[in-house]
Amino acid sequence: MLVALSSTAQAATDATHRDPPDGHGGTSTTVIALSAACATLTILVLAMSAVDVPYFCRTLFAYVSATWCQRRPLGLLETAVYSSVCLTTDLDVYLTHMNNARYLREIDLARVEFLLRTGLWRELRRRGGLMFTIANSVRYRKFVRTFARYEIRNRLVYWDDVSVFFEYRFVTKADGFVRAIVYNRQRVVGCSADELVRSVAGTKTVDGGAVQRPECPTEIHHWIQSNLVSSANLRAENGGRGNDP
Secondary structure (H helix, E strand, O other), X not given: OHHHHHHHHHHHHHHHHXXXXXXXXXXXXXXXXXXXXXXXXXXXXXXXXXXXXXXXXXHHHHHHHHHHOOOOOOOOOOOEEEEEEOOHHHEOOOOOEEOHHHHHHHHHHHHHHHHHHHOHHHHHHHOOOEEEEEEEEEEEOOOXXXXXXXXEEEEEEEEOXXXXXXXXXXXXXXXXXXXXXXXXXXXXXXXXXXXXXXXHHOOEOOOOOEOOOOOOOHHHHHHHHHHHHHHHHHHHHOOOOOOOO
């Protein structure tokens, strides 16, 4: 009798290990799915804390839009238009309009499209050169309100032997008002800025004349002079040491 009971108990134990009750398989799947979701969320949080993921994603989108979306090539002296919208991630502490720092980020994205569509970036890299921002001048005229749709009108306004100067106008689509205007100076290294621009623009204009450097706009001229005064003051403070790029 005892032997029979022992055999029955052992058989029941073996059956329990071999055949888990209904629902255990579903539970395991749920645990795996939750673990994967937690791991993905952790990776995203770490990535967001290490680098500015939205910025790089938007830069990639601007690159794809300019190169793979069949947008027409742009003449170097034409005005490029980059469209955007003021999202909640763009707001300042008042939560009613775009914060001041976002304007400079947005012109970065607009410039990516301009450089790619005009061919300026391709020619710059062919020559082994690079360009980077050395100065910005921003004038804020009116707020860009939350969820307002706007466009950035971007054009090359002047260049010299070492730099190119861009103008960016933030224009709200609802009323066509220029909300802000930004002047940006890009320092070209590794090649001549003048030769770079002329090679992209072509040696001749539409009417057959030679490409001429435009006259420096008054506001750009005064801005350059202001930067030179600032540089001189800083060098004087440092005993004449150090030069701006």
